[in-house]
Amino acid sequence: MSRQLRAVLLMLLVAACGRGGGYGESPRTMDDACAILKERPQYTRAFRAAERRWGVPTHVQMATIYQESKFVSDARTPFRYTLGIIPMGRQSSAFGYSQALDGTWDEYVAQAGSRRARRDNIHDATDFMGWYMSKSREELGIPMYDARNHYLAYHEGRTGYRRGTYNGKAWLVRVAGTVEARAATYEAQLRRCNRR
Numbered sequence: 001m002s003r004q005l006r007a008v009l010l011m012l013l014v015a016a017c018g019r020g021g022g023y024g025e026s027p028r029t030m031d032d033a034c035a036i037l038k039e040r041p042q043y044t045r046a047f048r049a050a051e052r053r054w055g056v057p058t059h060v061q062m063a064t065i066y067q068e069s070k071f072v073s074d075a076r077t078p079f080r081y082t083l084g085i086i087p088m089g090r091q092s093s094a095f096g097y098s099q100a101l102d103g104t105w106d107e108y109v110a111q112a113g114s115r116r117a118r119r120d121n122i123h124d125a126t127d128f129m130g131w132y133m134s135k136s137r138e139e140l141g142i143p144m145y146d147a148r149n150h151y152l153a154y155h156e157g158r159t160g161y162r163r164g165t166y167n168g169k170a171w172l173v174r175v176a177g178t179v180e181a182r183a184a185t186y187e188a189q190l191r192r193c194n195r196r
Contacts, residue, residue, distance in 0.1 A: 026070045033062055033186040034193035036071070046122040054130030055137075059190055060147045061126055063183035064154060067175065068099040073120040097125035100132075108132070129154075136161075147183035151176045 029035040037044045047058040096119025112131045117124040136142050136153040153161040166172050
């Protein structure tokens, strides 16, 4: 086989393995918003597009994605096991950057997204998140900059949030506080590197 033919085949193989804007692993430095956006410039475009369309600040989006998937495009919930060894399926249908559930994703696609939208694509995932948080603002009155309460509504669903189901989950309230702190850190970092 000629050297040129091998090179073409290798390029085709690499192209076929592409993830359509997704990454199978986290950015190298996740504690620095500027480093994340420098490493993955398409994230900047995705966050800004969602911010323009839905009004959700970039730092709130970033903190939520960090908590949900650690910026892993194809993140999934762990398997459940019976008797410690027999797999019984995943804990939920949550998938992708935003960990959107199947039903919620289908609702988003029907109302605001493209039928070709994919949860492992950063542009589609941030648009989904913006759509969801915009609905939370409309229905629950949560300001767009309020990362803590948006995370609680995101995790529990708007009905659960309205009922206050998170109040019985001390671990979730702690996590929401962590999301709030990370959002504040990311916001300060983005100001420093002029990405705000």
